[in-house]
Amino acid sequence: MSVRAEPSLPTPHELPAPASWRCVDILSDLHLQAELPRTFEAFRTHLLHTPADAVLILGDLFEVWVGDDAAADGFEHACAEALREAARRRWVGFMAGNRDFLVGPRFLESCGLHALPDPTVLSFGPHRYLLAHGDALCLDDVDYQRFRAQVRQPAWAEQFLAQPLAARRHVAAQLRQASEERKRTQGTESYGDIDPPTALAWLRHAHADVFIHGHTHKPADHAMAPGVVRHVTSDWDLDANDPAHPHRAEVLRITLAGVQRVPPAGPLP
């Protein structure tokens, strides 16, 4: 007997690539934060120098997001400036992850970003690419799915965002401290993986043949079924000072020739 509730299949948002698009960049899990300045600089530089017609961000761009009013100054403001500059040059789409699901329409509009619902199907050339952050498919983590169901309710966000900014920053700092404490006592935070049969059901339902997601920090290419593949994006960290976590930053680039993994464009900081 399964104790897991069978989740219903989501109907994806449709994103047909305009005929002018030749190259689409996909990236995720940069976990941007003031403490990782080289990672931010690599992202900013990539946005300025990539040859892509579109950049699609698949969630966890930010380590944490406590509300759009946080972007009035400081690090979040610098991020907004970089995104605004990028959106002046090319189409930039933003999908929320589990860290930055509180990014709101006000921030997206002010930066000229396009909201990408989770999941979205990108039709580009001969393929239909199903794009998702990935956390909704990590079904083994029952505690997380319960937490997700709670915080993704509009009423929860409304209540949280009604608190003063300083109080929200305080909650975020506490959560971060608890997470660091867990890492110290239980070893490196382990990320679960997605549930392959459910992912395949999502793909069939979406009539998609390629699945691209992030969240797990386990960049790899998997065969899911005959003619169906899964590409997992890399997380980014160019500031790590820990041999167990070498520097990494990677973009998944889609052209009419297919999918490839490339380093960020421009000189690395």
Ligand SMILES: [Mn+2]
């Ligand atoms: Mn995530």
